[in-house]
Amino acid sequence: MHGLDDIDRRILRVMQDDPDLAVADVGRRAGLSAGACARRIDRMERDGVILGWRVEIDRRALGYAVRVFLRITLDKIAPRAFDEFLAAARALPEVESIQTLLGRVDVRMDVGARDLAHYQEIYRTKILALPHIAEIEALMLVSELKSTDRLPL
Amino acid sequence: MIDLDDIDRAILRALGADGSLNAKQVGEAVGLSQPAAWRRIRRLEEAGVIRGRRLVLDRAKLGFGVTVFVGVRLAVRGRLDLEAFERAVTAIPEVQVVQHVLGVFDYRLRVVARDLPDFERILRRRIMTLPGVGAVESNVMLSDEKDEGPRA
Numbered sequence: 289m290h291g292l293d294d295i296d297r298r299i300l301r302v303m304q305d306d307p308d309l310a311v312a313d314v315g316r317r318a319g320l321s322a323g324a325c326a327r328r329i330d331r332m333e334r335d336g337v338i339l340g341w342r343v344e345i346d347r348r349a350l351g352y353a354v355r356v357f358l359r360i361t362l363d364k365i366a367p368r369a370f371d372e373f374l375a376a377a378r379a380l381p382e383v384e385s386i387q388t389l390l391g392r393v394d395v396r397m398d399v400g401a402r403d404l405a406h407y408q409e410i411y412r413t414k415i416l417a418l419p420h421i422a423e424i425e426a427l428m429l430v431s432e433l434k435s436t437d438r439l440p441l
Numbered sequence: 442m443i444d445l446d447d448i449d450r451a452i453l454r455a456l457g458a459d460g461s462l463n464a465k466q467v468g469e470a471v472g473l474s475q476p477a478a479w480r481r482i483r484r485l486e487e488a489g490v491i492r493g494r495r496l497v498l499d500r501a502k503l504g505f506g507v508t509v510f511v512g513v514r515l516a517v518r519g520r521l522d523l524e525a526f527e528r529a530v531t532a533i534p535e536v537q538v539v540q541h542v543l544g545v546f547d548y549r550l551r552v553v554a555r556d557l558p559d560f561e562r563i564l565r566r567r568i569m570t571l572p573g574v575g576a577v578e579s580n581v582m583l584s585d586e587k588d589e590g591p592r593a
Contacts, residue, residue: 384590430542439500
Protein backbone atom coordinates (compact mmCIF):
# COMPACT_ATOMS: atom_id res chain seq x y z
CA MET A 289 0.00 0.00 0.00
CA HIS A 290 2.00 2.98 -1.32
CA GLY A 291 5.18 1.49 0.10
CA LEU A 292 4.30 2.03 3.76
CA ASP A 293 6.26 -0.18 6.12
CA ASP A 294 5.89 -1.05 9.79
CA ILE A 295 8.03 1.93 10.85
CA ASP A 296 5.74 4.33 8.94
CA ARG A 297 2.75 2.79 10.67
CA ARG A 298 4.45 3.12 14.04
CA ILE A 299 5.06 6.82 13.34
CA LEU A 300 1.42 7.31 12.38
CA ARG A 301 0.25 5.52 15.51
CA VAL A 302 2.36 7.83 17.69
CA MET A 303 1.11 10.90 15.82
CA GLN A 304 -2.52 9.77 16.08
CA ASP A 305 -2.14 9.25 19.82
CA ASP A 306 -0.48 12.62 20.39
CA PRO A 307 -0.86 15.05 17.46
CA ASP A 308 0.95 17.88 19.27
CA LEU A 309 4.20 15.96 19.67
CA ALA A 310 7.36 17.49 18.16
CA VAL A 311 8.96 15.48 15.35
CA ALA A 312 11.98 14.60 17.51
CA ASP A 313 9.68 13.13 20.18
CA VAL A 314 7.68 11.21 17.58
CA GLY A 315 10.99 9.78 16.38
CA ARG A 316 12.11 8.83 19.86
CA ARG A 317 8.86 6.97 20.57
CA ALA A 318 9.03 5.24 17.21
CA GLY A 319 12.69 4.37 17.75
CA LEU A 320 14.13 6.68 15.09
CA SER A 321 16.45 9.67 14.92
CA ALA A 322 14.76 13.04 14.50
CA GLY A 323 16.13 13.35 10.97
CA ALA A 324 15.00 9.91 9.85
CA CYS A 325 11.57 10.50 11.36
CA ALA A 326 11.22 13.93 9.68
CA ARG A 327 12.12 12.41 6.29
CA ARG A 328 9.46 9.73 6.67
CA ILE A 329 6.82 12.26 7.76
CA ASP A 330 7.73 14.50 4.80
CA ARG A 331 7.38 11.58 2.42
CA MET A 332 3.99 10.60 3.85
CA GLU A 333 2.80 14.21 3.52
CA ARG A 334 4.05 14.33 -0.08
CA ASP A 335 2.31 11.04 -0.90
CA GLY A 336 -0.93 12.34 0.61
CA VAL A 337 -1.05 9.70 3.34
CA ILE A 338 -0.91 12.49 5.94
CA LEU A 339 -3.48 15.07 4.85
CA GLY A 340 -2.94 17.55 7.68
CA TRP A 341 -4.35 18.48 11.05
CA ARG A 342 -7.83 19.36 12.09
CA VAL A 343 -8.59 21.52 15.10
CA GLU A 344 -11.51 20.26 17.12
CA ILE A 345 -13.83 23.07 18.12
CA ASP A 346 -16.53 22.70 20.77
CA ARG A 347 -19.84 23.49 19.08
CA ARG A 348 -21.53 24.34 22.36
CA ALA A 349 -18.93 26.98 23.13
CA LEU A 350 -19.84 28.60 19.82
CA GLY A 351 -23.49 28.60 20.83
CA TYR A 352 -24.60 25.60 18.75
CA ALA A 353 -26.34 23.46 21.35
CA VAL A 354 -28.43 21.43 18.92
CA ARG A 355 -27.11 18.94 16.40
CA VAL A 356 -29.37 16.90 14.18
CA PHE A 357 -28.45 14.13 11.74
CA LEU A 358 -30.76 13.98 8.77
CA ARG A 359 -31.18 10.78 6.76
CA ILE A 360 -32.59 11.58 3.37
CA THR A 361 -34.06 9.49 0.58
CA LEU A 362 -34.15 11.22 -2.79
CA ASP A 363 -36.69 11.00 -5.56
CA LYS A 364 -34.45 9.16 -8.00
CA ILE A 365 -36.92 9.35 -10.85
CA ALA A 366 -35.69 12.87 -11.52
CA PRO A 367 -32.60 12.43 -13.71
CA ARG A 368 -30.24 14.85 -11.94
CA ALA A 369 -31.72 14.47 -8.45
CA PHE A 370 -28.40 13.69 -6.71
CA ASP A 371 -26.39 16.47 -8.33
CA GLU A 372 -29.04 19.12 -7.84
CA PHE A 373 -29.73 18.13 -4.25
CA LEU A 374 -26.03 18.06 -3.33
CA ALA A 375 -25.28 21.41 -4.98
CA ALA A 376 -28.09 23.08 -3.06
CA ALA A 377 -27.28 21.36 0.25
CA ARG A 378 -23.56 22.19 0.01
CA ALA A 379 -24.42 25.87 -0.23
CA LEU A 380 -26.21 25.89 3.14
CA PRO A 381 -23.86 27.10 5.90
CA GLU A 382 -25.96 25.33 8.57
CA VAL A 383 -25.12 21.98 6.96
CA GLU A 384 -21.77 20.95 8.43
CA SER A 385 -21.24 17.70 6.60
CA ILE A 386 -22.81 15.66 3.82
CA GLN A 387 -22.18 12.06 2.80
CA THR A 388 -23.76 10.01 0.07
CA LEU A 389 -24.60 6.45 1.07
CA LEU A 390 -25.34 3.01 -0.28
CA GLY A 391 -28.17 1.50 1.70
CA ARG A 392 -31.68 2.32 2.77
CA VAL A 393 -31.05 6.08 2.69
CA ASP A 394 -29.23 8.03 -0.03
CA VAL A 395 -27.70 10.97 1.79
CA ARG A 396 -26.99 11.91 5.35
CA MET A 397 -26.07 15.31 6.69
CA ASP A 398 -25.28 17.07 9.96
CA VAL A 399 -27.14 20.25 10.80
CA GLY A 400 -26.05 22.57 13.62
CA ALA A 401 -28.42 25.01 15.31
CA ARG A 402 -28.41 27.30 18.34
CA ASP A 403 -31.55 25.80 19.87
CA LEU A 404 -34.67 23.90 18.86
CA ALA A 405 -36.48 26.99 17.61
CA HIS A 406 -33.49 27.83 15.42
CA TYR A 407 -33.37 24.24 14.18
CA GLN A 408 -37.04 24.33 13.31
CA GLU A 409 -36.52 27.51 11.32
CA ILE A 410 -33.59 26.00 9.40
CA TYR A 411 -35.56 22.82 8.79
CA ARG A 412 -38.63 24.59 7.48
CA THR A 413 -37.08 27.34 5.44
CA LYS A 414 -33.88 25.72 4.16
CA ILE A 415 -33.88 21.91 4.43
CA LEU A 416 -37.42 21.35 3.19
CA ALA A 417 -36.68 23.76 0.33
CA LEU A 418 -33.94 21.44 -1.03
CA PRO A 419 -34.89 19.76 -4.31
CA HIS A 420 -35.89 16.11 -4.91
CA ILE A 421 -36.41 15.01 -1.29
CA ALA A 422 -38.67 11.95 -1.06
CA GLU A 423 -38.26 11.20 2.63
CA ILE A 424 -36.44 12.67 5.64
CA GLU A 425 -35.71 11.08 8.97
CA ALA A 426 -34.08 12.98 11.83
CA LEU A 427 -31.87 11.76 14.66
CA MET A 428 -31.13 14.30 17.36
CA LEU A 429 -27.80 14.09 19.15
CA VAL A 430 -28.11 13.52 22.90
CA SER A 431 -24.46 12.88 23.68
CA GLU A 432 -21.26 11.93 21.93
CA LEU A 433 -19.52 9.02 23.65
CA LYS A 434 -16.65 8.63 21.24
CA SER A 435 -15.39 10.76 18.40
CA THR A 436 -12.05 10.11 16.79
CA ASP A 437 -10.46 9.96 13.34
CA ARG A 438 -7.98 7.39 14.59
CA LEU A 439 -7.44 4.40 12.31
CA PRO A 440 -6.60 1.02 13.88
CA LEU A 441 -3.18 0.80 12.18
CA MET B 442 -18.81 29.41 28.81
CA ILE B 443 -16.44 32.21 27.79
CA ASP B 444 -17.38 35.24 25.76
CA LEU B 445 -15.95 35.21 22.26
CA ASP B 446 -15.28 38.39 20.33
CA ASP B 447 -14.84 38.84 16.59
CA ILE B 448 -11.10 38.22 16.78
CA ASP B 449 -11.64 34.93 18.62
CA ARG B 450 -14.11 33.87 15.95
CA ALA B 451 -11.67 34.85 13.21
CA ILE B 452 -8.99 32.73 14.92
CA LEU B 453 -11.38 29.75 15.09
CA ARG B 454 -12.27 30.17 11.43
CA ALA B 455 -8.59 30.28 10.46
CA LEU B 456 -7.78 27.19 12.53
CA GLY B 457 -10.92 25.45 11.32
CA ALA B 458 -9.79 25.93 7.74
CA ASP B 459 -6.22 24.77 8.39
CA GLY B 460 -5.42 22.99 11.65
CA SER B 461 -1.69 23.00 10.98
CA LEU B 462 -1.30 26.78 11.40
CA ASN B 463 1.00 27.92 14.18
CA ALA B 464 0.45 31.00 16.34
CA LYS B 465 2.50 33.20 13.99
CA GLN B 466 0.46 32.17 10.94
CA VAL B 467 -2.81 32.54 12.81
CA GLY B 468 -1.69 36.02 13.87
CA GLU B 469 -0.94 36.93 10.27
CA ALA B 470 -4.35 35.66 9.17
CA VAL B 471 -6.28 37.74 11.71
CA GLY B 472 -3.99 40.77 12.09
CA LEU B 473 -2.39 40.02 15.47
CA SER B 474 1.20 39.74 16.65
CA GLN B 475 2.46 36.22 17.32
CA PRO B 476 2.38 36.60 21.15
CA ALA B 477 -1.12 38.09 21.07
CA ALA B 478 -2.37 35.28 18.82
CA TRP B 479 -0.68 32.70 21.05
CA ARG B 480 -2.33 34.13 24.19
CA ARG B 481 -5.75 34.03 22.57
CA ILE B 482 -5.27 30.47 21.30
CA ARG B 483 -4.15 29.42 24.79
CA ARG B 484 -7.24 31.04 26.30
CA LEU B 485 -9.50 29.25 23.81
CA GLU B 486 -7.79 25.95 24.64
CA GLU B 487 -8.05 26.50 28.39
CA ALA B 488 -11.75 27.36 28.09
CA GLY B 489 -12.33 24.14 26.12
CA VAL B 490 -13.44 25.93 22.95
CA ILE B 491 -10.47 24.36 21.15
CA ARG B 492 -10.48 20.77 22.32
CA GLY B 493 -7.32 19.68 20.60
CA ARG B 494 -5.86 18.68 17.28
CA ARG B 495 -6.39 15.58 15.24
CA LEU B 496 -4.13 14.08 12.63
CA VAL B 497 -6.01 13.65 9.36
CA LEU B 498 -4.93 10.61 7.35
CA ASP B 499 -6.03 9.33 3.96
CA ARG B 500 -8.06 6.30 5.00
CA ALA B 501 -8.02 4.67 1.57
CA LYS B 502 -4.22 4.97 1.20
CA LEU B 503 -3.83 3.24 4.56
CA GLY B 504 -6.01 0.36 3.42
CA PHE B 505 -9.31 1.40 5.03
CA GLY B 506 -11.47 1.41 1.94
CA VAL B 507 -14.87 1.34 3.63
CA THR B 508 -16.66 3.68 6.03
CA VAL B 509 -20.09 2.60 7.25
CA PHE B 510 -22.71 4.45 9.28
CA VAL B 511 -24.52 2.04 11.54
CA GLY B 512 -27.78 2.77 13.33
CA VAL B 513 -28.40 0.61 16.39
CA ARG B 514 -31.63 0.14 18.29
CA LEU B 515 -31.37 -1.56 21.64
CA ALA B 516 -33.66 -4.50 22.34
CA VAL B 517 -33.78 -3.92 26.08
CA ARG B 518 -33.73 -0.62 27.85
CA GLY B 519 -32.42 -0.18 31.31
CA ARG B 520 -29.59 1.82 32.77
CA LEU B 521 -27.34 -1.20 33.16
CA ASP B 522 -27.91 -2.26 29.58
CA LEU B 523 -27.04 1.20 28.31
CA GLU B 524 -23.84 1.32 30.32
CA ALA B 525 -22.76 -2.17 29.27
CA PHE B 526 -23.48 -1.41 25.63
CA GLU B 527 -21.70 1.95 25.73
CA ARG B 528 -18.62 0.56 27.43
CA ALA B 529 -18.32 -2.30 24.95
CA VAL B 530 -19.02 -0.34 21.77
CA THR B 531 -16.59 2.50 22.53
CA ALA B 532 -13.82 -0.07 23.06
CA ILE B 533 -14.00 -1.40 19.48
CA PRO B 534 -11.05 0.18 17.63
CA GLU B 535 -12.81 0.22 14.23
CA VAL B 536 -15.69 2.21 15.72
CA GLN B 537 -14.62 5.84 15.42
CA VAL B 538 -17.81 7.59 16.47
CA VAL B 539 -20.50 6.62 18.98
CA GLN B 540 -23.42 8.98 19.42
CA HIS B 541 -26.45 8.56 21.61
CA VAL B 542 -29.39 9.87 19.58
CA LEU B 543 -33.15 10.37 19.73
CA GLY B 544 -35.15 9.06 16.81
CA VAL B 545 -35.64 5.74 15.05
CA PHE B 546 -32.30 4.55 16.48
CA ASP B 547 -30.75 4.79 19.92
CA TYR B 548 -27.12 4.98 18.78
CA ARG B 549 -25.31 6.04 15.69
CA LEU B 550 -21.87 4.59 14.89
CA ARG B 551 -19.23 5.35 12.30
CA VAL B 552 -17.12 2.31 11.51
CA VAL B 553 -14.00 2.00 9.35
CA ALA B 554 -13.05 -1.28 7.73
CA ARG B 555 -10.59 -2.55 5.15
CA ASP B 556 -13.32 -3.76 2.78
CA LEU B 557 -16.89 -5.08 2.90
CA PRO B 558 -15.95 -8.60 4.09
CA ASP B 559 -13.91 -6.96 6.86
CA PHE B 560 -16.92 -4.79 7.76
CA GLU B 561 -19.15 -7.85 7.81
CA ARG B 562 -16.76 -9.53 10.22
CA ILE B 563 -16.78 -6.48 12.53
CA LEU B 564 -20.56 -6.23 12.32
CA ARG B 565 -21.20 -9.91 13.05
CA ARG B 566 -18.51 -10.61 15.59
CA ARG B 567 -18.25 -7.32 17.43
CA ILE B 568 -21.36 -5.17 16.95
CA MET B 569 -24.20 -7.74 16.73
CA THR B 570 -22.77 -9.47 19.81
CA LEU B 571 -22.83 -6.32 21.97
CA PRO B 572 -25.09 -6.52 25.02
CA GLY B 573 -28.66 -5.36 24.36
CA VAL B 574 -28.40 -4.88 20.58
CA GLY B 575 -31.69 -5.16 18.72
CA ALA B 576 -32.12 -3.85 15.19
CA VAL B 577 -29.10 -2.68 13.21
CA GLU B 578 -29.04 -0.78 9.94
CA SER B 579 -25.89 -0.19 7.89
CA ASN B 580 -25.34 2.41 5.19
CA VAL B 581 -22.02 2.35 3.36
CA MET B 582 -20.48 5.75 2.63
CA LEU B 583 -20.03 6.35 -1.09
CA SER B 584 -18.61 9.87 -0.94
CA ASP B 585 -17.86 12.67 1.48
CA GLU B 586 -19.45 15.74 -0.13
CA LYS B 587 -18.82 18.30 2.57
CA ASP B 588 -16.96 18.11 5.83
CA GLU B 589 -16.64 21.28 7.85
CA GLY B 590 -16.65 22.07 11.49
CA PRO B 591 -19.20 24.34 13.13
CA ARG B 592 -19.50 27.88 11.89
CA ALA B 593 -17.50 30.29 14.06
